[in-house]
Amino acid sequence: MQPFALYLAAALSEIAGCFAFWAWLRLNRSPWWLVPGMASLALFAWLLTLSPADHAGRAYAVYGGVYITASVLWMWLAEGRRPDQWDVTGTAICLAGAALILWGPRAA
Numbered sequence: 001m002q003p004f005a006l007y008l009a010a011a012l013s014e015i016a017g018c019f020a021f022w023a024w025l026r027l028n029r030s031p032w033w034l035v036p037g038m039a040s041l042a043l044f045a046w047l048l049t050l051s052p053a054d055h056a057g058r059a060y061a062v063y064g065g066v067y068i069t070a071s072v073l074w075m076w077l078a079e080g081r082r083p084d085q086w087d088v089t090g091t092a093i094c095l096a097g098a099a100l101i102l103w104g105p106r107a108a
Contacts, residue, residue, distance in 0.1 A: 003052050003102065007063050010047040011070035017041035019078075058101060065098025 020037025023029040051059035069091050075081045083091070 003062075004066070006047060006050055006052075007066035007098075008070060010044050010063060011067045013040045013044035013047060014067065015070055015074050017044060019074075053102060062098045062102045065094040065096075065101075068094045 017037045017040035020033045020040065024031055024033045024037075048059060048063060051062070053059035053062060072083050072087050072091050075087075076083055
């Protein structure tokens with residue numbers, strides 16, 4: 001799986017899992033929402049272990065940029081709140097930082 005697709009799948013899994021808890025606690029949904037939520041969070045953790053990064057901390061740092069992007073997209077597509085210029089600019093900065101962390105030249 002390509003790195004961006006992997007991180008995006010992990011982000012969507014985490015957001016969906018966390019949203020299940022949000023729905024239960026904040027939107028008064030059934031506790032049964034927690035079952036797929038926990039499965040989604042387990043999928044997130046497994047997907048992140050497939051990262052091409054050479055260290056876990058680097059994988060988590062790169063993931064952070066993709067997670068921010070996916071969160072802004074979730075806000076727009078799932079919650080109906082269109083991102084403003086600051087959301088878009090911040091997302092671009094985070095993705096640029098994630099790319100530097102993942103693909104930046106390293107000393108041997």
